Every structure is written in structure tokens, then in C-alpha cells.
Amino acid sequence: MENKFRLICKIASIRLFEALVISAIVPWMGSTCRYTGHCLEGLSFIELSRILHPIGIIAPYRDDLLRRSGTSFGLSEFGCVMWITISIIVTTLSILLAQAITLNRSYLGTMGYIAGGWTIVEPNDPCLIGASSPSQWDPRRKYKKGDLIVEHSFRTRTIYKATSNSPEGKPLDISLRATHLLFSDELGHPSTSTVIAYCSASQVGMLLTTILLILAAICLGRGYGSLLWIVGANLIGSYGILRAVHPPYDELADLANQIKA
Amino acid sequence: MKKNLLLPSWSSYQLLGPTTLHLQHEFFLSVALTMLTVSSLRTRYGESFGTWGDFQLLFFIFLWFLRHFLLRCICTSDIATTRRPTIMGLVAYGWTSHFSAGQYYDRPNNPNVIAKHIGSSHTDDGHVMATISSFFSPTLRYAWQLWLIRVWFPISSIHFVTPSGRTYSIQSFSSMIPSPSPRLRLGINKAYSNWNDFWTLHGLSLQSIIAKVTTVMYIIYFLGKKRNKVMKMVGWNFSEEESTEFHPYGYHNRLDVPTLRHMLILLTAVGTLGSITLYGRISLPFPDLVAGSNVLKAVRGEVKSTTTQSSVSPQSRIAVVPYGMLRVLLTDDITPPDVVIPPKETNQVSITKRKY
Numbered sequence: 001m002e003n004k005f006r007l008i009c010k011i012a013s014i015r016l017f018e019a020l021v022i023s024a025i026v027p028w029m030g031s032t033c034r035y036t037g038h039c040l041e042g043l044s045f046i047e048l049s050r051i052l053h054p055i056g057i058i059a060p061y062r063d064d065l066l067r068r069s070g071t072s073f074g075l076s077e078f079g080c081v082m083w084i085t086i087s088i089i090v091t092t093l094s095i096l097l098a099q100a101i102t103l104n105r106s107y108l109g110t111m112g113y114i115a116g117g118w119t120i121v122e123p124n125d126p127c128l129i130g131a132s133s134p135s136q137w138d139p140r141r142k143y144k145k146g147d148l149i150v151e152h153s154f155r156t157r158t159i160y161k162a163t164s165n166s167p168e169g170k171p172l173d174i175s176l177r178a179t180h181l182l183f184s185d186e187l188g189h190p191s192t193s194t195v196i197a198y199c200s201a202s203q204v205g206m207l208l209t210t211i212l213l214i215l216a217a218i219c220l221g222r223g224y225g226s227l228l229w230i231v232g233a234n235l236i237g238s239y240g241i242l243r244a245v246h247p248p249y250d251e252l253a254d255l256a257n258q259i260k261a
Numbered sequence: 262m263k264k265n266l267l268l269p270s271w272s273s274y275q276l277l278g279p280t281t282l283h284l285q286h287e288f289f290l291s292v293a294l295t296m297l298t299v300s301s302l303r304t305r306y307g308e309s310f311g312t313w314g315d316f317q318l319l320f321f322i323f324l325w326f327l328r329h330f331l332l333r334c335i336c337t338s339d340i341a342t343t344r345r346p347t348i349m350g351l352v353a354y355g356w357t358s359h360f361s362a363g364q365y366y367d368r369p370n371n372p373n374v375i376a377k378h379i380g381s382s383h384t385d386d387g388h389v390m391a392t393i394s395s396f397f398s399p400t401l402r403y404a405w406q407l408w409l410i411r412v413w414f415p416i417s418s419i420h421f422v423t424p425s426g427r428t429y430s431i432q433s434f435s436s437m438i439p440s441p442s443p444r445l446r447l448g449i450n451k452a453y454s455n456w457n458d459f460w461t462l463h464g465l466s467l468q469s470i471i472a473k474v475t476t477v478m479y480i481i482y483f484l485g486k487k488r489n490k491v492m493k494m495v496g497w498n499f500s501e502e503e504s505t506e507f508h509p510y511g512y513h514n515r516l517d518v519p520t521l522r523h524m525l526i527l528l529t530a531v532g533t534l535g536s537i538t539l540y541g542r543i544s545l546p547f548p549d550l551v552a553g554s555n556v557l558k559a560v561r562g563e564v565k566s567t568t569t570q571s572s573v574s575p576q577s578r579i580a581v582v583p584y585g586m587l588r589v590l591l592t593d594d595i596t597p598p599d600v601v602i603p604p605k606e607t608n609q610v611s612i613t614k615r616k617y
Contacts, residue, residue, distance in 0.1 A: 003559040008548045014535040015545070019294050021531045022322055027301040031519045031527065036314030038306050080304045084297055091293050099286040103549035110556045139564050169560045176560070223307070229300035233293040240289025244282050 091237040094199035102244040112184035115176035117167025118160040191245040203238035291326035361544035
């Protein structure tokens with residue numbers, strides 16, 4: 001049985017990869033171009049040049065075949081594609097994280113608390129003075145509060161200290177460390193959640209930056225059509241995240257009325 | 262109080278379950294990703310964006326992203342019990358146990374556990390379900406229950422009243438049909454036990470068959486035109502003879518416009534193959550619907566698995582996850598109130614004593 005945080009991470013990574021392929025790579029593929037009817041006669045320009053070059057045509061007469069940019073504000077297509085990619089990563093990860101927090105809150109909160117059984121000790125910490133040299137972690141041994149162990153990995157030497165009697169879990173487990181860092185304070189209603197606050201803040205940050213880019217594009221007199229779609233996507237994403245944290249005021253008022261009566 | 266104007270509360274609960282937050286997240290995520298795809302297409306094609314093909318492609322991309330939403334609807338609508346079976350429950354049960362690693366993870370390997378979960382006291386039933394991935398037995402059993410309770414009992418309880426005042430029911434007609442002779446009954450039992458033996462020894466897991474066949478189909482499709490070359494290398498040569506047609510200067514093969522099938526396979530490949538690689542199912546699990554939520558057990562289990570890593574294979578570690586909702590579905594007493602179970606025949610071959 002694997003812990004649920006690892007399951008969430010694996011699934012989120014697959015879904016992120018899939019979203020990147022479908023939303024960022026598939027629109028640039030030759031077969032998409034032919035399927036959507038943008039590439040004439042079913043041939044992209046690079047393929048046409050194989051036939052046109054021998055008879056003397058080396059460049060198209062009209063330049064709209066070459067310039068396919070909707071937003072060429074200096075950064076040109078490349079910048080726009082990078083911005084779309086960043087939006088896909090931020091939107092997908094923040095919504096999936098918010099979903100995990102909303103639905104598995106008590107599980108993740110409990111795991112974050114359990115994972116606090118070991119803490120990393122700095123090399124110059126006063127508790128190391130006079131202590132015997134720490135041994136390697138042994139899963140069969142029972143540790144007491146204040147016991148020290150050492151882990152050697154990638155040429156670094158990390159010392160862990162037990163903060164409670166018989167602490168649970170492996171000391172060097174990235175998923176447990178991450179859970180402790182992210183979810184140890186997650187309790188109560190979702191509106192009090194720190195992680196959801198960070199998720200929505202990242203969405204709002206994306207939104208503001210995109211709006212700034214649009215303003216820049218307007219000042220430079222360039223097209224900004226695709227940036228508007230990014231704004232829309234970020235708006236919808238942030239609405240989706242914040243939807244979970246609305247306290248149900250109507251139902252609470254109804255409950256209060258029932259109690260009063 | 263806020264009223265749901267679209268659906269009355271009982272039907273919205275039946276359709277969408279106790280919470281709709283996870284559905285909202287999935288829906289908004291798919292809309293946002295489709296909008297980002299529009300942005301990509303717009304960047305690529307500029308002002309010429311907006312052909313019929315664009316909208317077609319976007320529609321299919323939206324549907325593909327929306328599959329998590331639809332599957333969650335199917336999974337959470339599984340409120341049926343064996344006393345109150347519904348068609349939606351049958352669909353949910355068939356889908357979640359074979360196509361998606363949804364709320365039911367992998368089945369346990371232990372036949373005793375499976376038999377307990379399906380509400381049977383016979384280990385033989387558990388054996389059959391472990392081997393044929395429980396498709397033929399529980400799904401059909403559930404379908405039979407649906408037929409009995411929803412169709413047969415209502416029909417059989419209809420009474421006809423003749424003008425003379427006598428009442429007939431369908432049940433009274435069916436009782437006129439003679440019951441099978443003891444000899445025939447023996448034959449049926451023997452056939453059943455042979456069927457059990459056959460599946461226990463030679464049966465394959467249906468969910469593994471589905472995953473393998475899907476992978477092979479994708480591989481064959483993506484080999485595409487190189488298929489013939491590969492076939493030749495292997496030794497099969499089914500391709501037509503090479504054409505001896507003269508190709509003049511400037512001749513070129515026109516590239517075909519890809520079919521809808523090609524585009525759909527292109528869109529679905531990454532998600533499906535990724536899911537098969539990690540979980541052996543064609544659609545991804547929903548982490549919040551996966552059964553088994555004991556934090557301490559999971560953390561301790563991982564520690565234990567590091568100490569005995571050499572002896573325990575990763576597959577068997579995953580396979581012991583129990584499945585939660587199925588218990589609700591099937592440990593309910595499966596006997597409808599009006600049916601009397603005949604005593605179990607003692608001449609059945611017990612396969613539990615056999616060594617494997």
C-alpha cells in the first residue's frame with residue numbers, strides 16, 4: 001500500500017505531462033495542421049519546398065505563410081509558447097493540489113503531523129555537542145525522543161533527531177518531508193488552508209502578468225488574441241480553486257435559524 | 262436556503278453524490294486546458310484560426326480532458342445495493358473494476374478475502390473471482406439481481422382476475438412447470454464445478470487482457486508505414502508487390518489528410534499509455550476515491566517494505582489494497598426476501614484443498 005500523497009503526485013505528473021502534450025505540442029504538429037485544414041493541399045510549407053525549390057521558387061510570394069504569429073510583441077511565438085506552457089503547468093498543478101487538499105484534508109494533515117517525528121539537525125546545533133556519534137537508521141530499532149541518526153546520501157551527511165518517542169516512518173523520505181512541510185498545519189475548513197491560498201495566489205499572479213503582457217502588446221501595436229485566451233483560462237482556473245473555499249453562508253444561516261427555533 | 266433549481270435534491274444526490282467539489286475542479290480544469298489549447302492554436306495559425314477542423318479538434322480535446330469528470334460522475338453514482346440495484350450501478354461497477362483503477366484498486370489475491378467481500382461463504386467463489394478478475398461472476402450476478410428485483414418480481418406479483426372471480430398470478434403459472442429432475446440438477450452442479458476448475462487453472466485476468474491489448478493496438482498503429490518493414494524483418498511479408506510505375510521529375514506523393522481516428526489516437530495515447538505503465542489500467546485512478554485510508558498503516562507499510570524489499574515483489578504489495586465500496590455493494594444480504602435457496606449439494610468438487 002503506498003501512501004496517498006505519493007499516489008497524488010504520480011497521477012498529477014501523468015496528467016500534467018498529458019496536458020502539456022495535448023495543449024502545447026499537438027497544435028504544432030504537422031498532422032494537426034493538415035487535419036484542421038490550415039496546411040494547403042495537405043502539405044506544410046517545408047514539404048512544399050522540396051518540389052518548389054528545383055523550379056526556382058525559394059520563398060513564398062505572400063508572407064502570411066511564414067508569419068503565423070498571433071502575438072508578435074518582440075518575444076514572438078517562442079515567448080508566447082513558453083508563457084502558454086507555464087500557464088498549463090501552473091493551472092494544472094494548482095487545481096489538482098487544491099482538489100487533493102479539499103478532498104483528502106484529514107489524511108494529508110495527519111500524515112504531515114506523523115512525518116514530523118524526525119527533524120533535520122543543523123551541523124552546528126548545540127544538541128550535537130557531547131553527543132555520541134550517531135548511527136545509521138535501523139527500521140527494527142525503537143528510537144526515543146532526542147535520539148540522533150545519520151543518513152549518507154549523495155556525498156552529503158544529514159543528521160536527524162527524533163522529536164517524539166518511537167517516531168513513525170523513514171527519516172529520509174522525500175514524500176514524508178514534503179507532506180510535513182506542506183500539510184502539517186492543514187486542519188479545519190478549506191478556507192483556512194495555506195496551500196489553497198498559495199494556489200490561488202499563483203493563479204492571480206499569472207493573471208496579472210498576462211494582463212501586463214497584453215498592455216505591452218497594445219502599446220507596441222501588436223496582436224494579443226492568444227494572450228486573452230490565457231487570461232480566460234487563468235480566470236476559470238482561479239474560480240475553480242476558490243469555489244472550494246467559499247463557506248456555505250446560506251446553509252450556515254439556515255442551520256442557525258433552525259437552532260434558534 | 263439556496264435551492265437547486267435544475268434538479269430536485271434527491272436526484273442530484275443520486276447523480277452526483279454527496280459532494281460536487283471534485284466534479285467542479287475537474288470541469289474547470291478541463292475548460293481551462295481547452296482554453297489554453299485555443300491559445301496555442303491561435304499562436305500557431307494567427308488570424309486564420311477558426312476553421313471547421315479547429316473546432317472539431319477542440320471539441321474532441323475538451324471531451325478527452327472531460328473524461329475525468331465523466332468517470333467521477335460514473336464512480337460516485339454507484340449508490341446501488343443488491344437490494345436496490347440500478348442500471349447506473351451496473352455500469353459503474355463494470356467500469357471501475359475493469360477499465361479504471363478507480364475507487365476499487367486491484368483485487369486482493371487471497372480467495373478467502375474476495376469471498377468475504379462478495380458476501381459468499383464459499384472459497385470456491387473467491388477462487389473464480391481471483392482468476393477471471395470477477396467480471397463474469399459478480400457483474401453477471403449483479404445483473405441477475407437487477408433483473409430479479411427490478412423486472413421479475415414486479416411482473417410475478419401481477420394478478421389477473423377472471424370474470425368468475427378467480428385470481429391467477431404469473432408465479433402460479435411458473436409453478437406449473439415441472440422442476441428439473443435430480444439427475445439434471447446433478448449434471449448442472451458438475452458443469453458448474455468443471456467451469457470453476459477450468460477458470461481456476463487456466464483463467465486470465467480480464468483487466469490485464471484489456472491493458473495488454475490496448476498497448477499492442479497503440480504500438481501497431483504508431484508503427485504505421487514502418488509496419489511492413491518490421492513484418493519483413495520478422496519474416497512475415499504480407500505487403501503488396503512493389504509498384505514498377507515510372508515516377509517523373511517533380512512527382513510527389515500527396516500527404517493524406519489524417520483521419521479522425523488518427524487524431525483521436527494521437528490525443529489519447531499519452532494519458533492511456535501513462536496510466537497503463539503505472540497502474541495497468543486504461544484510465545487513471547482517482548486518488549481521493551481509492552479505498553484504504555489508514556495513514557499510520559501506509560507509513561508503517563512503507564517502512565516494512567524497505568526492510569523486506571528483496572522478498573516482496575512490488576506487485577504483491579500493491580495488490581493487497583482492499584476495496585471499499587464493493588463491500589457496501591455486495592456484502593448486503595444478496596438474497597431477495599421471496600427467494601428460497603435450495604440446500605447446497607454436497608457432491609461439489611472442492612478446489613480449496615488442491616495445491617498450486
